Every structure is written in C-alpha cells, then in structure tokens.
Amino acid sequence: MISVEGLHxxxxxxxxxxxxxxxxxxxxxxxxxxxxxxxxxxxxxRCINFLEEYDSGEIRLDGTPLWYRTATGGDRTRLxxxxxxxxxxxxxxxxxxxxxxxxxxxxxxxxLGPSFAHKRPEAEVKDLAQRLLERVGLGGKMRxxxxxxSGGEQQRVAIARALAMRPKVLLLDEITSALDPELVGExxxxxxxxxxxxxxxVIVTHELxxxxxxxxxxxxxxxxxxxxxxxxxxxxxxxxxxxxxxFLRRMP
Amino acid sequence: xxxxxxxxxxxTLGLAVAGITCxxxxxxxxxxxxFLRLRPLRALYHVYVFFTRGTPLLVLALLIxxxxxxxxxxxxxxxxxxxVLTIYSSAFFAEVFRGGALAxxxxxxxxxxxxxxxxxxxxxxxxxxxxxxxxxxxxVNVCVMMVKASSILSIISVWELTLAARExxxxxxxxxxxxxxxxxxxxxxxFGVDRLGRRAERYLMQRGFVGExx
Numbered sequence: 001m002i003s004v005e006g007l008h009x010x011x012x013x014x015x016x017x018x019x020x021x022x023x024x025x026x027x028x029x030x031x032x033x034x035x036x037x038x039x040x041x042x043x044x045x046r047c048i049n050f051l052e053e054y055d056s057g058e059i060r061l062d063g064t065p066l067w068y069r070t071a072t073g074g075d076r077t078r079l080x081x082x083x084x085x086x087x088x089x090x091x092x093x094x095x096x097x098x099x100x101x102x103x104x105x106x107x108x109x110x111x112l113g114p115s116f117a118h119k120r121p122e123a124e125v126k127d128l129a130q131r132l133l134e135r136v137g138l139g140g141k142m143r144x145x146x147x148x149x150s151g152g153e154q155q156r157v158a159i160a161r162a163l164a165m166r167p168k169v170l171l172l173d174e175i176t177s178a179l180d181p182e183l184v185g186e187x188x189x190x191x192x193x194x195x196x197x198x199x200x201x202v203i204v205t206h207e208l209x210x211x212x213x214x215x216x217x218x219x220x221x222x223x224x225x226x227x228x229x230x231x232x233x234x235x236x237x238x239x240x241x242x243x244x245x246x247f248l249r250r251m252p
Numbered sequence: 253x254x255x256x257x258x259x260x261x262x263x264t265l266g267l268a269v270a271g272i273t274c275x276x277x278x279x280x281x282x283x284x285x286x287f288l289r290l291r292p293l294r295a296l297y298h299v300y301v302f303f304t305r306g307t308p309l310l311v312l313a314l315l316i317x318x319x320x321x322x323x324x325x326x327x328x329x330x331x332x333x334x335x336v337l338t339i340y341s342s343a344f345f346a347e348v349f350r351g352g353a354l355a356x357x358x359x360x361x362x363x364x365x366x367x368x369x370x371x372x373x374x375x376x377x378x379x380x381x382x383x384x385x386x387x388x389x390x391x392v393n394v395c396v397m398m399v400k401a402s403s404i405l406s407i408i409s410v411w412e413l414t415l416a417a418r419e420x421x422x423x424x425x426x427x428x429x430x431x432x433x434x435x436x437x438x439x440x441x442x443f444g445v446d447r448l449g450r451r452a453e454r455y456l457m458q459r460g461f462v463g464e465x466x
Contacts, residue, residue: 051362081371089368099363103381103460116373145460165367 001026002169002200007047007057009040009224017043018054019224025169028198032211032232035221036247041204044221045171048202049091050084061090061168089117092162093171096178098154100146106133106157107142113165125164132160136190152183159190169200176207208251212236220244253420254433260416261437267330267412268399268441271337275398278338279345286350297346304343309404312336317408333410337398344394352387353379385461392449396442403438413437 007021017040025031033041046052048059050067056076059066066087068076078084100109110129114120120128133142136156146154155175162170172191176184188210194201195214205211211218212232219229220241228241239245285297304312313336320332356379364378384391406415417434421427 049366051366085368085370087368088366091366093366095359095363097359099359101360101363101378101382103385103456105460112377113367113369116370116377117368147460161367 001060001062002048002202003060004044004048005058005060007044007054007059009043009047009052009054017224018047018057021057021224021226023219023226023229025200025202027200029216030195030199030201030203030214032203032205032215032218033221034205034208034211034218034247039221040224041221042173045093045173045202045204048169048171049088049093051093053078061087085117089113089165090168091171092165092167092169093173094155094158094162094175096174098146098151098158098178100154100157100161102146105143105145106138106149106160109146109157110161110164113161117165129160129164132163133157135193136160137186150183151179152186155179155187156190159187163194169202170194172201172203172205174204174206176205176210206251208236208248220247222247253424253430256416256420257413257430257433257437260411260413260434261441263410263412263416264399264402264414264438265441267333267337267402267405267410268395270334271341271402272395272398274334274338275341275345278342279349282342282346283349283353286346287353301343301347304339305347309336309340309401310407312340313404313408329405329408329410332408333402333405336405336408337402340401341394341398344397345391348387348390348394349383351390352383352385355386356382385456388449388453388456392446392452395445395449399441399445400438 002023002025004021004023007018008016009018010016021040021044023031023044033044035041043052047054053067058068058070067079067084069079070076079087100106101112104112107126107129110132111125114125114128115122130139130142133139136159138153138156138160141149141153144153146157149157159170159175175191176187179187184207188207191201191203191210192214203211203215215232217229218232218235219226220235220239221227222241222243228235228239228244235244236248239248282297282300285293286301288294288297307315313333316336316339317329317332320326320335360378360382364374369377402410402412403414406412406418409415413434417430420430424430
C-alpha cells in the first residue's frame with residue numbers, strides 16, 4: 001500500500017506544482033491520474049519514487065516513510081543514498097520515452113537491475129529476464145538493440161525491465177503518448193495482463209478509454225490538487241468538479 | 253635518408269601512443285573529479301585543466317625537461333617527452349570525457365536511478381559506455397593533435413621524425429624535399445588515427461549506437 005499525505009512541491013521557478021496531495025493506493029489497486037498538462041500528475045508520479053524532491057508531506061510504502069527522515073524537532077533530512085536505492089528497487093517506473101539503454105540488448109536491459117541492484121546469480125537473472133520478455137511477447141527479440149525495435153516493442157522491454165525488479169508498485173508515466181496509434185494496443189495489452197495479476201499501479205495517462213477500462217479509481221488533478229477522485233464510472237460519467245467537466249468535454 | 257625518416261616516424265608514433273595511452277588514463281582519473289560534489293576537488297580539477305591547457309606545449313616541454321633533473325628525476329629525453337605529452341593531453345582528454353558525460357540524456361540517468369543501481373555499477377554499465385561513445389569524435393581529434401604535437405619534443409632533444417628531418421637537412425640542405433616527406437609521413441599517421449576512430453564508430457554502431465544523437 002502506498003499513501004501520500006499533504007504533498008507539497010514548488011519548482012525552483014517558484015511555481016507551486018503540487019499543493020497538498022492526499023492519495024492512498026491499496027495493494028492490487030490501479031489508480032489513474034488524469035488532468036491537463038501542467039496539473040502536476042507526472043510530477044506526483046516522479047515524487048513517489050523520488051526522481052523529484054518535494055518540500056513537505058509524506059509518502060509511505062506499506063507504512064514505512066520514504067525518502068526523508070523527520071527528526072523529533074521536525075527537521076527533515078534525506079535518507080542516505082544506499083537507503084534510497086533500496087527503496088527505489090521496490091518500485092518500477094516506465095517512462096513516456098522508454099529510456100532503454102541504447103548500448104544494451106533487450107535482454108541486457110532487463111538483466112541490469114536484478115544483476116547489479118539485487119546481485120542475483122547470472123543464470124537466475126537470465127532465466128527471469130527471458131521469461132519476462134516472452135511474457136511481453138518479445139521472446140524472439142532478446143538479442144535486439146533498442147534501435148532495432150519499434151516504439152511499442154521498446155516500451156514492452158521497458159515494462160519487462162521494471163518488472164524484473166519484482167516491484168511492489170508499478171508507476172507508468174504516459175507510456176503510450178510517444179507511440180504510433182497502431183502500436184498502442186500491444187502495450188496496453190501487457191498492462192491489462194498485469195491488472196489481472198493484481199499488480200499495484202499508478203498510471204498517468206491521456207487515454208481515458210483505457211483508464212476507464214482498467215482503473216479501480218481515477219483521480220483528477222487540477223492545479224496541483226486532486227479535486228475529484230472516484231471509480232471510473234462515477235468520475236467520467238457524472239463529474240462534479242466544473243474544471244473536470246470542461247476537461248472531459250474537450251477530450252475526444 | 254628515407255629509412256632514417258621512416259625510423260623517425262616510428263619514434264614519433266611510439267611517443268604519441270605512449271603519450272595518448274598515459275594521457276587517456278590520467279584523463280579518465282581526472283574526469284570524475286570534475287563531477288564531485290566536494291567543491292575544493294572540483295576546483296582542483298578546473299585549476300589543473302586551466303593551467304595545463306593554458307600553457308604552450310613548448311613551454312611545458314622546456315619546463316619538464318629542465319625541471320625533472322632539479323627534482324632529481326632524470327631519465328632522459330624520452331621519459332621527459334612522454335611525461336610532457338601525458339600531462340598536456342590529459343587536460344584535453346579529461347575535458348573530452350567530461351563533455352561526453354554531460355551529453356548523456358537525463359532520461360537515461362533517471363532510468364538507471366529508478367533501478368536503484370549501486371554507484372559503481374551505474375558508472376561502469378551506464379555512464380562510462382555512453383560518455384565514451386559521445387566523447388569518441390573529439391577524442392580522436394585530440395589523438396591526431398598529439399601525433400603532431402610530438403614534433404615539439406625535438407626541441408628537448410627527443411629524436412623523432414622532426415629532429416630526424418632537421419638532422420638530414422643540416423647534412424644535405426634538401427630543405428623542401430625532406431620537410432615534404434616528413435609532412436607526408438605526419439599526414440599518413442594522422443590519417444591512420446582518423447581511420448581507426450571511424451572504425452571504432454562503425455563498430456559501436458553495430459552495438460546499439462545507431463540513431464543516438466551526439
């Protein structure tokens with residue numbers, strides 16, 4: 001379970017991008033974050049695995065506070081780097097631009113985390129990576145370099161790479177936004193299969209139809225706050241927040 | 253005559269290879285200093301680069317040639333020459349590698365961070381291969397420069413192609429013939445270095461660097 005409490009973040013430019021986010025995601029739950037660009041949804045996702053620092057608030061994973069330690073006096077310090085690494089290993093993130101390492105084959109990309117972060121034996125890692133690549137439908141492309149793969153294939157490798165860490169939660173940051181329309185389906189198919197396995201996921205997306213299909217709840221962000229949250233049916237078909245109504249009207 | 257010039261070219265190549273090898277090693281050690289969070293060490297890096305790069309090669313050569321005996325380290329002109337090339341090239345190499353590291357896309361760094369890789373694996377598996385790839389063209393550039401820069405060492409009595417040419421000219425007075433041949437030999441050596449660089453680039457292309465910018 002992940003819980004976010006009172007999260008505030010201000011960019012160095014002074015823009016307050018997150019203005020008090022409260023959100024709890026249960027085990028096996030899928031929560032989609034939607035909202036206009038600039039509403040803070042991607043920043044929220046990046047704060048969860050600490051690719052962005054935040055100014056105040058607390059994020060917990062299964063009850064354990066993440067990233068910062070608060071002294072009794074209220075002073076907040078970053079956890080040591082080694083602790084941060086250990087916590088990051090429990091989360092997987094998939095990016096909009098795939099971000100595969102260009103100098104490694106699909107198989108090497110997937111093996112990297114378990115080999116070096118978990119220090120598992122090579123044979124075991126390879127076996128795991130092969131199974132994961134087969135699972136995302138890339139059994140025949142393990143030796144391919146990223147430049148030899150289509151966008152959809154690269155994104156599926158990226159998902160396998162994240163899964164190889166056996167994460168407690170998967171964070172997906174607009175994973176289909178950079179794909180040609182005909183390649184979106186194959187990536188979403190992989191995500192569907194993860195929902196069936198009760199993988200906890202936080203998904204930033206613009207694909208409302210997909211969000212409706214797989215999410216247990218959808219959260220609508222507006223100007224750094226979650227102004228409405230609920231099951232897809234309620235939120236999308238019967239929105240209360242006026243800006244959400246406007247947002248949905250403009251979506252295809 | 254030609255044989256003497258060819259032998260000189262071999263010495264030039266030997267000096268350049270020694271200088272480039274040691275300079276690369278020193279550069280690889282220096283570059284990480286330029287990224288340290290500790291400001292004094294970072295400053296030290298920049299001071300080193302600033303002074304080494306800012307000193308004319310000729311001055312550096314004379315300084316080391318006359319300086320080493322003062323420090324009771326007198327091993328002859330070839331050792332001095334190699335040290336000169338090493339120090340001079342290390343500053344350039346360090347900056348070339350630093351540039352390569354700066355060219356790494358932030359997104360690749362974030363991928364590595366999100367996997368929770370330990371620092372050494374991160375450096376070895378992600379930062380070093382990408383940085384070295386981006387650094388390759390300017391690296392070859394500096395190597396070519398070093399082949400030619402070795403000619404300065406003739407001033408400190410290092411016998412190599414340029415000194416060989418000067419000796420022959422003193423005996424034969426065939427100024428343009430001899431210098432022409434020497435220039436041709438320098439060109440061939442630089443061309444060879446350039447081809448090696450291209451070959452390395454092609455090799456890396458097959459290893460996944462197609463379409464990588466930089």
